Amino acid sequence: MTALRSSIALALLPLAACTPNERPTAGPVANAASWQTVATVEDRGRLREWRKAFATGLAQARAAGHDGAISREGPLLQPDAAIGGGIPNGDYRCRVTKLGARSPGLLPYVAYPAFNCRIATSGRLQAFTKLSGSQRQVGYIFPHDQIRTVFLGTLVLGEERRGLPYGADNDRDLAGYVERIGANRWRLILPYPRFESLIDVVELVPAS
Numbered sequence: 120m121t122a123l124r125s126s127i128a129l130a131l132l133p134l135a136a137c138t139p140n141e142r143p144t145a146g147p148v149a150n151a152a153s154w155q156t157v158a159t160v161e162d163r164g165r166l167r168e169w170r171k172a173f174a175t176g177l178a179q180a181r182a183a184g185h186d187g188a189i190s191r192e193g194p195l196l197q198p199d200a201a202i203g204g205g206i207p208n209g210d211y212r213c214r215v216t217k218l219g220a221r222s223p224g225l226l227p228y229v230a231y232p233a234f235n236c237r238i239a240t241s242g243r244l245q246a247f248t249k250l251s252g253s254q255r256q257v258g259y260i261f262p263h264d265q266i267r268t269v270f271l272g273t274l275v276l277g278e279e280r281r282g283l284p285y286g287a288d289n290d291r292d293l294a295g296y297v298e299r300i301g302a303n304r305w306r307l308i309l310p311y312p313r314f315e316s317l318i319d320v321v322e323l324v325p326a327s
Contacts, residue, residue, distance in 0.1 A: 154261035154269040159286055162271065162294035165311045169296065169318075172310035173198040176218030176317040180228035188228065192216070194300040195322050201298035203266050206245070206305045210326040211236040213249060213307075219317025229316070236323060247297075247307070249321075253277055256309070256321070258285065260297055267296040270307055274314075289313065 158166070165172075177196065180189060194200035196216065213236035217229040235250040238260070245260040247270060258272015273283055273291045283291050295309035307321040 154263065154271055157285075158269075158271055158294060159289070159292060161289055162292055165294050166269070166296070169308060169310040170198055172219070172318040173308065176227070179219045179317070183227045185228040188230065195304075195306055196320060197300075200300045201266050201296075202300065204299040205268060206238055206260070206297055206299065206323065208238050208240055208245065211238065211323040212326050214322040215252075215254075216320045216322070217316035217318075218320065221315060221317060225315055235326070236321075238323075247272065254314075256293055256307075258293060263296070267298045270295045270297055270309075274312075295319075 155163075177189065177198075180186075189196050196218070212233040214233040215231045217231075218227065220227045231252070234252040237248050237250060238245050239248075240246070241259065245268075246258070247260055248257045249255040253276065255275040256272055257275060258270055261269045261271065263269045270293070271285055272293045273285050273288075274293055285292055290313040293309050293312060295307055297305060297307050299305050303325060305323040307323065309319040309321070311317060312319055
């Protein structure tokens with residue numbers, strides 16, 4: 120691991136302690152000056168290319184006959200639907216839609232049922248945790264601009280009880296944007312995840 124990756128892993132070490140039933144705990148990452156000070160080079164590129172991932176994923180899904188399903192989702196699957204405004208802390212129902220296929224033979228459109236997610240304060244940041252499901256995103260939400268915030272995290276798989284530190288494994292690292300798309304509706308977009316899709320779109324609506 121390079122010195123850069125070592126410093127990033129140490130900065131986001133609290134993610135390693137996360138289990139499916141725990142949010143990331145506060146640590147050095149909570150005092151980071153900005154997401155730019157801890158994001159990997161690869162994730163900076165993914166964030167820059169988010170719209171390309173979204174458009175290509177939509178095109179593949181529509182070509183495979185899913186135009187109706189996409190249209191029914193309204194702003195959730197419209198790349199430029201963000202209307203600004205942060206996401207409050209609380210428990211959420213989060214529903215993942217995968218668009219595009221990273222390799223031949225994979226499905227270009229997959230919509231999963233809702234799972235349980237949580238957003239809570241961690242230091243001066245917010246922590247996001249997907250609490251159930253076989254692929255569980257955990258990480259931190261950083262201020263960015265008036266339209267969106269930045270998510271940096273990692274992926275917990277299957278029966279794993281501990282996530283890898285962010286920056287320790289490119290295959291597990293995640294970067295994306297949290298955006299408000301309605302009066303009581305948000306999404307987390309994750310461009311170019313390492314597995315399966317070109318972009319994952321996570322809908323978040325309050326659990327109650």
